[in-house]
Amino acid sequence: MNAEEMTFEESLKTLEQLVSELENGNLDLDKALEIYERAIVLRERCRKILDECDRRVQKLIETSEGMKREDLISE
Amino acid sequence: MAETMTVTQLNTRVRSILSESPLVKDVWVTGELSNLKKYPSGHYYFTLKDSASEIRGVMFKNSRGRIDFEPEDNMKVTAFGRVDLYVERGAYQFIAETMQRSGVGDLYLAYEALKKKLEAEGLFDPARKRPLPLYPKVIGVVTSPAGAVIHDIITTSGRLFPADILLYPAQVQGEGAAESIVKGIKALNKEGADVLIVGRGGGSIEDLWAFNEEIVARAIAASEAPVISAVGHETDFTIADLAADVRAPTPTGAAELALRDRRELIRHLDTDMLRVNRALSGVLERMHYRFKAADSKLAPKRAEQRVSMHNMRLDELHSRMDSALRYRTEAVRRRFIRADSAVDARVQRMVENNGKDLRRFSERLESVNPMKVLDRGYALVTDEDGRAITSFGQVGAGTNIGITMKDGKAEAEVKKVEMRR
Structure with missing residues (x-):
């Protein structure tokens, strides 16, 4: 799966798998580097989600056409 | 012409009728205590009520020695005393000479009965409790839009795993509150919330009553998203707390249960990367060793070059990542400062308005001051x-x-x- 489409949970889980693979396996250099680079990408993905700027704080309001969302903080 | 009298005369006359009538003198009356105020003077003021009516009451300091328990709100009591009229206010009240506890209040009985019933159904079974999602995208909150609960959750979640917060502005006390909470739980499930926080600030058992209603307990149990209850009180559990997947002691605690700590996660990631680095160094060292020991036909120089090229690439990846992360962290920080100051301005305005009211009242009070x-x-x-x-x-x-x-x-x-x- 492309890292950009992974959720935080998936990224973190994959990262952990890679870490143990790298720690346990008696890998050759090419394979080790491949895992390393993949781990870096996944870590970046996780950090990006953690530092996400566009967290939304909204409230539900009932309208004649059903539920609508409205920003809560900006007045 | 009919006799004209002053209000005081009228009240005085009513008072004498009341205080002389054997119908309301030396009587036992049973009801539930509420609005109990213990004054420094030693007098207790309270309201005594049943399901349909209430009467103001007072127990003077000198009568307090006759009771062997400490009266509390919601306590069901039988009080002995008389009815008297407070002439200045034209209000009548019950003067309690003594008081006995008559078991637990009706509300408490209703609570116990419902608890027993739902317990028998297995609604509170630990096996029914669902684990909370580790990294929810949307947290649904069912609470009052005006209370401290939503404010605390928003503030706290700023330092936690970033998730959207979706509030269902619910009525959390009084007539219709239970229905409103149920509606909120359903609506937020429909909107795809990953986890729900349902709660309100503390209050008397009457204030919290909606959270002891059967429909609320059932809606919590039926919720697709796991539910964290955050009903602000320290000791007693509401039925909603028992039906919820997890109970949080405070709104802040609820947010912390719903979302992992951001810094903790970053530390975790850093540890992972440390392990990756160490493992890779191991591989590289092994390679160096092998190249050095190997036959010269293997062209160790080229292999070593390859290794150092990879090393350079890793260094570059590291530094690119670091600067990107620094920028993002700063942006997040600024955003929360902005949100905070918007809330502050609103609170400031509220305080100012209250100040104006207070001034008006004190001017009026001044004008009726007898010393003037x-x-x-x-x-x-x-x-x-x-x-x-x-x-x-x-x-x-x-x-x-x-x-x-x-x-x-x-x-x-x-x-x-x-x-x-």
Whole structure:
């Protein structure tokens, strides 16, 4: 799966798998580097989600056409 | 023509009817205590009520020694005493001479009955409790839009795993509150919230009652998203707490249960990367060793070059990542500072408005202050017990009276009484 489409949970889980693979396996250099680079990408993905700027704080309001969302903080 | 009297005279007359009537004198009355206020003077003021009516009551300090328990709100009691009228207010009240606990309040009984029923159904079974999602994208919150609960959750979640917060503005006390909470739970499930926080700030058992209603417990149990209850009270569990997947002691605690700590996660990632680095160094060292020991035909130089090229690439990846992360962290920080100051401004405005009200009230109070009247040459006449004499009917020839003037007191004896025409 492309890292950009992974959720935080998936990224973190994959990262952990890679870490143990790298720690346990008696890998050759090419394979080790491949895992390393993949781990870096996944870590970046996780950090990006953690530092996400566009967290939304909204409230539900009932309208004649059903539920609508409205920003809560900006007045 | 019918007789005309002052309000005081009327109240005094009603008072004497009440205090002389055997129907409301030396009676036992049973009800539930609420609005109990214990004054420094030692008097207890309270409301005694049943499901349909209420009466204000007072227990004076000297009667308090007759009871062997500490009265609390929501306590069901049987009180002995009489009805009296407080002339100045035209309000009647029950003067309790003594009081007995008559078991637990009706609300508590209802609570116990419902708890037993739902427990028997297995609604509180630990096996029913679902684990909370580790990294939810949307947290649904069912609470009052005005209370501290939503404010605390928003503030706290700022330092936690970033998730959207979606509030269902619910009514959390009074008639219709339970229905409103149920509606919120359903609506937020429909909107795809990953986890719900349902709660309100603390209050009396009556205030919290919606969270002891069966429909709320059932809606929590039926919720697709796991539910964290955050009903602000320390000791007693509401039925909603028992039905929820997790109970949080405070709104802040609820947010912390719903979302992992951001810094903790970053530390975790850093540890992972440390392990990756260490493992890779191991591989690289092994390679160096092998190249050095290997036959020269393997062209160790080229292999070593390859290794150092990879090393350079890793260094570059590291530094690119670091600067990107620094920028993002700063942006997040600024955003929360902005949100905070918007809330502050609103609170500031509320405080100012309350201040204005207070000033208006104190000006009005000042205008009815009796001491102001004394300044103008009037005097206050009281009986021997210090009660104000306002009618000729309260004195007779020979009655001792007190006269309070602006700057002193006098004692006098009434010589003659005459009614003004």
